[in-house]
Amino acid sequence: MKKVFLALLLCLFAIPILAGCSNNKALTIWVGSESVEFYTDKMDEYVETYNSTHEEAFPYEVEVKGVDTGTAASTYLDDVDAGADIFTVAHDNLGKLISGSSSIAPITDAELLAQIQNDNPDIFLDVITGTVDGVTYTFGVPYIAQSLVLYYNTKYISAEQAQTWEGIWQAAKDNNKQALSLAGTDGYNNSFLLLARNATTNATTLRLYVDGVQSDCYATGDDTISVLKWGQRFFTDANGAKSPSSSGWEVELKDEISISFIGGAWHLEAAKASLGDNLGVTVLPTFTITAADAYGTVEAGTVFQSGTFADTKMFVMKKGSDKAEYLQDILLFLSSKEVQEESFATCANLPAYKNALEEFTEFSADTVEAKLASAELAMFDYGIPQPFGYSSKYNTYYYSKGAPDLILEILENDGGNFSTDAEIVAQMQVVESLWKTGARPDA
Amino acid sequence: MRKEENYLPKSKFLRFFVRIGRFFKRLALGIAKGCVTYVKRFIDGSVGTKVTHVIMGFGNFWHKQIVKGLIFLALESGFLYLMIFSPEVNHTPIGGKAIANLITLGTTTGDVSSFGDNSMLMLLFGVVTWGIIIMFLFAYFSAIKSSYKADLDVRNGKKPSSFKEDIKDLLDGRFHVAMLTPAIIGIVVFTVLPTIFMILIAFTNYDSQHLPPGQLFSWVGFENFVAIFVGSGEISARFGPVLGWTMIWAFFATFTCYIGGILLALLINNKHIKMKKAWRTVFVMTIALPQFISLLAVRELLSVNGPFNSILKTLGITTTGIEFLGNADNAWTARIMVILINLWVGIPYTMLMTTGILMNVPKELYEAAEIDGANKRQIFHNITVPYILFVTAPYLITSFIGNITSFNIIYLLTGGSPTVSGGYIAGATDLLVTWLYKLTIDNTEYSTGAVISIMTFIITASVTLISYRRTKTYKEEDAFQ
Numbered sequence: 001m002k003k004v005f006l007a008l009l010l011c012l013f014a015i016p017i018l019a020g021c022s023n024n025k026a027l028t029i030w031v032g033s034e035s036v037e038f039y040t041d042k043m044d045e046y047v048e049t050y051n052s053t054h055e056e057a058f059p060y061e062v063e064v065k066g067v068d069t070g071t072a073a074s075t076y077l078d079d080v081d082a083g084a085d086i087f088t089v090a091h092d093n094l095g096k097l098i099s100g101s102s103s104i105a106p107i108t109d110a111e112l113l114a115q116i117q118n119d120n121p122d123i124f125l126d127v128i129t130g131t132v133d134g135v136t137y138t139f140g141v142p143y144i145a146q147s148l149v150l151y152y153n154t155k156y157i158s159a160e161q162a163q164t165w166e167g168i169w170q171a172a173k174d175n176n177k178q179a180l181s182l183a184g185t186d187g188y189n190n191s192f193l194l195l196a197r198n199a200t201t202n203a204t205t206l207r208l209y210v211d212g213v214q215s216d217c218y219a220t221g222d223d224t225i226s227v228l229k230w231g232q233r234f235f236t237d238a239n240g241a242k243s244p245s246s247s248g249w250e251v252e253l254k255d256e257i258s259i260s261f262i263g264g265a266w267h268l269e270a271a272k273a274s275l276g277d278n279l280g281v282t283v284l285p286t287f288t289i290t291a292a293d294a295y296g297t298v299e300a301g302t303v304f305q306s307g308t309f310a311d312t313k314m315f316v317m318k319k320g321s322d323k324a325e326y327l328q329d330i331l332l333f334l335s336s337k338e339v340q341e342e343s344f345a346t347c348a349n350l351p352a353y354k355n356a357l358e359e360f361t362e363f364s365a366d367t368v369e370a371k372l373a374s375a376e377l378a379m380f381d382y383g384i385p386q387p388f389g390y391s392s393k394y395n396t397y398y399y400s401k402g403a404p405d406l407i408l409e410i411l412e413n414d415g416g417n418f419s420t421d422a423e424i425v426a427q428m429q430v431v432e433s434l435w436k437t438g439a440r441p442d443a
Numbered sequence: 444m445r446k447e448e449n450y451l452p453k454s455k456f457l458r459f460f461v462r463i464g465r466f467f468k469r470l471a472l473g474i475a476k477g478c479v480t481y482v483k484r485f486i487d488g489s490v491g492t493k494v495t496h497v498i499m500g501f502g503n504f505w506h507k508q509i510v511k512g513l514i515f516l517a518l519e520s521g522f523l524y525l526m527i528f529s530p531e532v533n534h535t536p537i538g539g540k541a542i543a544n545l546i547t548l549g550t551t552t553g554d555v556s557s558f559g560d561n562s563m564l565m566l567l568f569g570v571v572t573w574g575i576i577i578m579f580l581f582a583y584f585s586a587i588k589s590s591y592k593a594d595l596d597v598r599n600g601k602k603p604s605s606f607k608e609d610i611k612d613l614l615d616g617r618f619h620v621a622m623l624t625p626a627i628i629g630i631v632v633f634t635v636l637p638t639i640f641m642i643l644i645a646f647t648n649y650d651s652q653h654l655p656p657g658q659l660f661s662w663v664g665f666e667n668f669v670a671i672f673v674g675s676g677e678i679s680a681r682f683g684p685v686l687g688w689t690m691i692w693a694f695f696a697t698f699t700c701y702i703g704g705i706l707l708a709l710l711i712n713n714k715h716i717k718m719k720k721a722w723r724t725v726f727v728m729t730i731a732l733p734q735f736i737s738l739l740a741v742r743e744l745l746s747v748n749g750p751f752n753s754i755l756k757t758l759g760i761t762t763t764g765i766e767f768l769g770n771a772d773n774a775w776t777a778r779i780m781v782i783l784i785n786l787w788v789g790i791p792y793t794m795l796m797t798t799g800i801l802m803n804v805p806k807e808l809y810e811a812a813e814i815d816g817a818n819k820r821q822i823f824h825n826i827t828v829p830y831i832l833f834v835t836a837p838y839l840i841t842s843f844i845g846n847i848t849s850f851n852i853i854y855l856l857t858g859g860s861p862t863v864s865g866g867y868i869a870g871a872t873d874l875l876v877t878w879l880y881k882l883t884i885d886n887t888e889y890s891t892g893a894v895i896s897i898m899t900f901i902i903t904a905s906v907t908l909i910s911y912r913r914t915k916t917y918k919e920e921d922a923f924q
Contacts, residue, residue, distance in 0.1 A: 100657030247748035
């Protein structure tokens, strides 16, 4: 009995040791969990083509793994050697991936660089590059685009009403509902107001780490203050926008407490479940500044278009990979227009290449997915990519140092603390300071 | 002499220092004794034992204990290889160079195509190397001891034990050694070394601005501790309130469940209550159900459009839904709610345990008390309560400690919210551990997280030691039969 007990104990100890000794020689690719099957098929296709066009067979097995793309960068940084040879991240993770001497490899293949330059919109080209030791490199290969759109209940809101917040607001009043639900109060979900731009000039004075400069942030322009004043009316009205609640936006839409919702493609399934056949999708609406909202040079009657963060997911490569010579050719294939289009058809991944709205015929189909894709791509005219990829601290300063809560305080105007222009401007000056330094002006 | 050694001053403060002094005295005496034994074995031992002081296993070869000698020699060879050649794991040396790297934590930053030093791995491998050195020293002294024992066997006319005999002995007479060795190695590898690693991180600037492998981090001394206690930043501003709420939470979460559980057990054990087993089963069901399911269900029940609010609206108590948890207007609403919800998951444990205790209180005690004319209140106060307290005191302490480090309830019910004005990472219901989670996992502020971990450990260890030593359970350990 003692011997058996001891043997079992030794076996128990041997398991982690043996597991640690295992040596995986496969070429690994991390993609979003929803796309594993698609990219596995694509890589099979790639290997087949490679084998038919080369004398020697592709030397590695390819392993495609599904990961949470939101945390893939952190997982990779925790143990770079165990990380995938190619993996997908949101572009705003670039800052932490290339901080210091960079933990990912730059793109060097001329053909791939040319494809990136030719196929992608300018706003993406700016955020996939980074500077290491004074030299600017391209690190990411965009292949999925994403932005915020409006989901709405067609039972209460007509397609025409959905074009303006005033129309939606009126529909909410007519039916004693609330006009809008939000998924959260963070800096991403309030971007529809913060990034709103003059509908006529398509311009905004708001500046957020422009060209990666930490001090180039500005949130106290006349237009921004006017928009926040309009937002305050919208959020404090009984039939206006609804701050996120413990019930969640899905319940609020389903129970018809609210009649619209701002979300991304990742919310589609939940929105379908909540609204079923009554689900409508369109670009984020416009709104008109009234006399009560006008501030400084912004006059009553000025129309603003709701804004969005227009982001991309991109493939990046492991630094020091022993399969480096094969990776860029794989990326050339995986980020090609054809594969992006197939990815949309199979996994509803929105293509990132420019002019996709015009070139890709699938977008004209009469499906919710096609409408969503069209709306998302249309929103790229009114959005900026999250400019946090330049440095790892920008993301922290923008999201985690309290600025979103301060903006929410203005919108909700609790206790009437933000009833005057001066109070709103003062609060936004604190927001600016948090963006620039991570601290309040008096800290 | 003995009496003098046992003497302790009356002042608790002085006693503390006397005990510390005695600990170091015993430590110094132990080291001195070890040194004497080491020299004595060298002088008194055979040639084989003398050489073993330099070449491990030589003494065993000398006494024809080949396998044993080979094992010791392999251990020394492996150790020397590690220390001299410092093989690289993930581009970072482990062994001799790791000791030097532990001092600098890296100096080369690398470039876009090649890796520089990885401060995190350097720190880790430095700690691991120290662990290996300590384990090697243990093996080294064991080798000398083994050789010297063989010398003594020969001197006493015995044959030195063979490897087979040693193994047989390990599986029989010294089976406890065979069993405890893997456990001790496991504790060192999986508990002691990570703890030392974590403590050392508290003295570095390993944070979101110094993330390996792209960036180096370095030693900063007590800067992180200073930032928490006397700094002007976010961590300093929130540490006191979070610690305060953690202690309030731990106190109420512990005692409400404890008292509630006892009362429930007493109620169910009351002779007038029927279907006792059924009642117990109902409450045990809450233990059987995974805690996070219960908590998520409660969260939904209490949501602003959930069933509870619907009932309130139907009864006309409120016209709009009330936010009870993370979105509550008042932080104390959320705090009180999490304490109340905790009753649901906490009471059944105490109830179950107390039921067992009540069923085992000797009937003779009650009979004797009744004969002596004690009334029910006196019996309860003088027999039942002391009996329960005596047995459950350690549970009460562990429960208090468990609540200080409780994660699930806060994280799943409120996520630490409501947010605190000013937008700090730590919300109004965040405990030290949930704050720690946010700091490290969400914000990669590892050094600050390490300081908070150390503070949490100091608090829990102090509370445990002080309170347990004051309980009857400790003072009258042998009294309970």
